[in-house]
Amino acid sequence: MYHAILLVALGLNPEYVTMPIYWCFTIGIVLFSFSIYGLILSDARGKKLKFLGPITPLGGLLLVTGWLLLCIAAF
Template sequence: MKELVLTFGGVYGALGVVFGAFGAHALKKRLNEDQLKSFETGVKYQMYHALILIISGIVFPFLTLGQEWAAWCFIIGVFLFSFSIYGLVLTDAAGKKWKFLGPVTPLGGLLLIIGWILFTVNIVSVAVYLNI
């Protein structure tokens, strides 16, 4: 599990840089201000959660379901949240908005919130166990 979490953290981080540069350069002239802002939100959240995945992969031994669930909530949450935003923005800019992605974004956000709650509970447990 540890390797999977670290891999997703690294891949999401690298893609965050790619998508951020793509948004700042290639899409800047094609998107309106609101679309660009939404795209940037997807990139920011993707990067934040790439970092928490890497932190989780370093600090958690993944001996409990809570630690695994936190990681899965982040992995799936990022995919649903950020990638649905990218899809909504890009299809809207092309004039063929994929409206079915609209409800996917808040579901991804909910998973990210649950991930943070599980992370917090589990990191406190690890800290208490290690007496730090």
């Protein structure tokens, strides 16, 4: 939820769209969220897509990196 609010706030300012902070959050949300959705849906269908498992921590790492970059940019 906080990631989405921050992404909207960053998107309202056009100069932030080209910054690594914006892209870390965008790619992090996509990788983290959709890999979890894919794992849950594949398990419900009986087909286990195990390659999605290692993608989830990469998305989380990008989200943490985005927050760190935002904190560094704030100071």
